[in-house]
Amino acid sequence: MKEKERLIAIGLVVLMLIVWLGFVFHHSPRFAGSLWGGVLGVTGALLMLVPLAYLFVKRIKRLKEAVKNWVSMRTLLAWHIYAGILGPILVLIHTGHKFDSLLGIALTTMTLIVVLSGFVGRYLMSQFSQEIREKKALLQQLSSTYEAARIELAANPVQAAVVRPYAGFFSRLAGGLFVEGNPTPTASVATSPGTLLRLAEAIADVEYAIRTHESFKRWFGKWLKLHIVISFVLYGLMALHVWAAIYFGLRWFEPTAPIARAQTLETATGIRLSTAGNGAPSRVDPNESDQLDALSRFSDAFGQMFRQHWRAPVTIRGTRTTVFDYSGIAKEVSDPSSNFSAALQALSNIQPPLLHGDDTEKAFWINAYNFGAMKLAAEHYPVPSIIDPKISADDPWGVNAVQIGSNGYTLQQIENAILLKKFDDPRIAFAISCAAVSCPDRSDSIFSGEQIDSQLDALCRGLFANPTKGLKIDRDRKIVTTSWILKADQRLFGGNDQGVLEFVGRYTTADIRSWINANANELTVEYFEHDWGLNDIAAADSGT
Amino acid sequence: MAKRNDNQWTTTRVLVLASGPTMILFWLLTPADSGFKQASTWQQMTEPGNLSAAHAHLEHNCAACHTSVTGAEPMKCVLCHANNESVLQRQPSSFHASISSCRECHPEHRGVSEQPTRMSHAALARIGLRQLRADAVPDGEMHLTALRLQEWMGSDVLNDDLPHARITPEEVVLNCATCHTNDDRHFKLFGEDCAQCHATDRWTIPEYRHPSSSSMDCAQCHQAPPSHYMMHFKMISARVAGKPHAKVSQCQQCHQTTSWNDILGAGWYKHH
Incomplete structure (x- = not known):
């Protein structure tokens, strides 16, 4: 019975290794998330929990007493073994050999290690014990033979004399070379002094083997603890995996109620889905008036907040800049009747998909970005900059900054997925401000759809009129120093110095423009060091 | 024996009991800005692969x-x-x-x-069927249509009757014209059963067989181009083909079934 169990276990472990090695030939990334992949994964995971039963029943006396009447420990151990190998086989099939994520790789590795450690412990360990038992029996036999030979030899002084010189430690080592062994197999054992030496050697060998086996056994004796510890690590990883699957969503349930969904899509896209006729669907704006209302409420509230906290230029660490009173904005954050709260409220009523891709939309997103950046700073005030661990450990542009409609937007999303994608206008790079000292100076009003073009021009002209962060000309050394934004977003300005100079020329004085054009080929373009510090009135250098 | 069990239990108990406080202690001792405490770190661990370049800016924004x-x-x-x-x-x-x-x-x-x-055309068909099945009215018209389609897709009638092996029952359900009306080079002359001669992964299929090369009823499917009804036909086309007396309706006099511009006797006619 035991032999059969062992053969089945070996077979299953080999099968598991073969299934795992399948990744060399096969890779099916979408299988794990499919319905059948899910069924395999869940079944496998449940099977992998079965081995816990043996672990606890064995160790909790009361439980053991209760369970004993129903199922023997032996049977429980068998379940432990079979479920502990079958489960991993199922989950390995579940992976579809998609070992792409860190967690996936760790989980697979741990699964294999846990099964192998259990297998080694259960079968190699018993192999060792078996071996030691056999070796001990052999030792017994050798010892009695040796004893008999020794007594016989003692009665024969001539033979004894032959062995005597080899009694010392080192001479004993050489004994086998000089003392003749059994001359003929038929001769009596006891009459040959060589046999005695051989017997002694054999005993030493067996003793050594037993010691080695025992130390192996002791060493492997730790396996049980190891097996338990790593399986708990495995259960931890499994919990993370289940969390991730639920957190990021399952693919088992395909979107249902598509009729309702189609209607929301229809509303969301502003496109009527015509079922009767074909050709281009016509545009409908079911919530146009609500939308316009929310847009104007946002501009009003944000505009007032902006104007109220805007302050004329000061110098911060040597850079001349317009600033805001962030401590004032921070107070508005917790006040539900403030402009800040009204702007926030209005944003949640705006449906971005209903915007028309026109100047109103452009102005709206730029304002939303700036509101988001100011909101990040105000909510965590006091902060030295929006790049601060209080806001995000690594990426303030990647955290949810504002909620528009029913969804959160990050600054990154507004900039890259919306503004720069929809509107081909490099001036946007200056209009969206990270609330930093080196960002372009602002007038005291926010952008509006009707005036956005002239506002953006004025913004760029204002930036290049500021010699501390916009544009500095060294006519002698022929160096043009300009805003780091032009370097960071160089792709928007032709991707080279030429494009940068051309853009700068467009928005600077006629005098500088003609000088740049005249010296275009000899100029070196350098960039101001970007000061990410908050453009906060409280940070102003004293006396400015 | 009992003693050994006790020992084993002690080890396990110590391990289990110690793991809780260890984790709490670890949590308390790590600084708030360490990667360990950022949701993004844990999220990154589960990421099966990078996003495409167009979506790269969303890499850290799973939600x-x-x-x-x-x-x-x-x-x-x-x-x-x-x-x-x-x-x-x-x-x-x-x-x-x-x-x-x-x-x-x-x-x-x-x-x-x-x-x-x-x-994937198959995916389009699946989505469409799902949409029908999820008709808000149980046993409503759309729901029943879905059931009927489902039954038809599984039926031997359809499966034995597929025009060729390059099309699946699922794909047959789709109405090609929904997306491809502008592509119909046959100006609807061949009807709407595109799958007879086309597959979803290719335009022409080797399974297509032109009717006998000696057939003369070309007008069933083909139309002469407008230029054939003008002087161009008599002055150029018929002469190039070496058939000055051919009529427009006698296509087979000049054209062959390999291609319309494989002109009998004149070879491959390079048309502008």
């Missing part, structure tokens, strides 16, 4: 696309992709306005250089 339990819902995609008028207002791609699923044809996390588009 932009993922909803717990239900996954990447189409509404999240629509947020950014809603008023893509060039897609929605063109007949071949306007189906995007009413489709209820994005991820089936636009899988992500396949690496930066991979474009997130995997066109």
Whole structure:
């Protein structure tokens, strides 16, 4: 019975290794998330929990007493073994050999290690014990033979004399070379002094083997603890995996109620889905008036907040800049009747998909970005900059900054997925401000759809009129120093110095423009060091 | 024996009991800004592959696309992709306005250089059927249509009658004209059963057999080009082919079944 169990276990472990090695030939990334992949994964995971039963029943006396009447420990151990190998086989099939994520790789590795450690412990360990038992029996036999030979030899002084010189430690080592062994197999054992030496050697060998086996056994004796510890690590990883699957969503349930969904899509896209006729669907704006209302409420509230906290230029660490009173904005954050709260409220009523891709939309997103950046700073005030661990450990542009409609937007999303994608206008790079000292100076009003073009021009002209962060000309050394934004977003300005100079020329004085054009080929373009510090009135250098 | 069990139990108990406080202590001792305490670190661990270049800016913002339990819902995609008028207002791609699923044809996390588009007609059919099945009215018209289609797709009648092995019952359900009316080079002369001669992964199929090369009823399928009804036919076409007396209705006098410009006697006629 035991032999059969062992053969089945070996077979299953080999099968598991073969299934795992399948990744060399096969890779099916979408299988794990499919319905059948899910069924395999869940079944496998449940099977992998079965081995816990043996672990606890064995160790909790009361439980053991209760369970004993129903199922023997032996049977429980068998379940432990079979479920502990079958489960991993199922989950390995579940992976579809998609070992792409860190967690996936760790989980697979741990699964294999846990099964192998259990297998080694259960079968190699018993192999060792078996071996030691056999070796001990052999030792017994050798010892009695040796004893008999020794007594016989003692009665024969001539033979004894032959062995005597080899009694010392080192001479004993050489004994086998000089003392003749059994001359003929038929001769009596006891009459040959060589046999005695051989017997002694054999005993030493067996003793050594037993010691080695025992130390192996002791060493492997730790396996049980190891097996338990790593399986708990495995259960931890499994919990993370289940969390991730639920957190990021399952693919088992395909979107249902598509009729309702189609209607929301229809509303969301502003496109009527015509079922009767074909050709281009016509545009409908079911919530146009609500939308316009929310847009104007946002501009009003944000505009007032902006104007109220805007302050004329000061110098911060040597850079001349317009600033805001962030401590004032921070107070508005917790006040539900403030402009800040009204702007926030209005944003949640705006449906971005209903915007028309026109100047109103452009102005709206730029304002939303700036509101988001100011909101990040105000909510965590006091902060030295929006790049601060209080806001995000690594990426303030990647955290949810504002909620528009029913969804959160990050600054990154507004900039890259919306503004720069929809509107081909490099001036946007200056209009969206990270609330930093080196960002372009602002007038005291926010952008509006009707005036956005002239506002953006004025913004760029204002930036290049500021010699501390916009544009500095060294006519002698022929160096043009300009805003780091032009370097960071160089792709928007032709991707080279030429494009940068051309853009700068467009928005600077006629005098500088003609000088740049005249010296275009000899100029070196350098960039101001970007000061990410908050453009906060409280940070102003004293006396400015 | 009992003693040994006790010892084993002690070890396990110590391990289990110690793990809790150890984890709490570890949590308390790590600084707040360490990667260990950032949700993004844990999220990155589970990421199966990088996003495509177009979506790379969302790499650290899982919630932009993922909803717990239900996954990447189409509404999240629509947020950014809603008023893509060039897609929605063109007949071949306007189906995007009413489709209820994005991820089936636009899988992500396949690496930066991979474009997130995997066109699959089978997926379109599945989505369409699902949409019908989920008709808000149980046993409503759409629901019943879905059931009927399902039955038909599984029936031997359809499966024995497929025009060729390159088309699946699922794909046969689709109405090609929904997206491809502008592509119909046959100006509807061949009807709407495109699958008779086309497959979803290729335009021409080797299974197609032109009627006998000696057949003369060409007008059933073919039309002469407008130039054939003008002086051009007599002055150029008929002369080039060496058949000055041919009539426009006698296609077989000059044309062959390999291609319309494989002219009998004149060879491959390079037409402008």
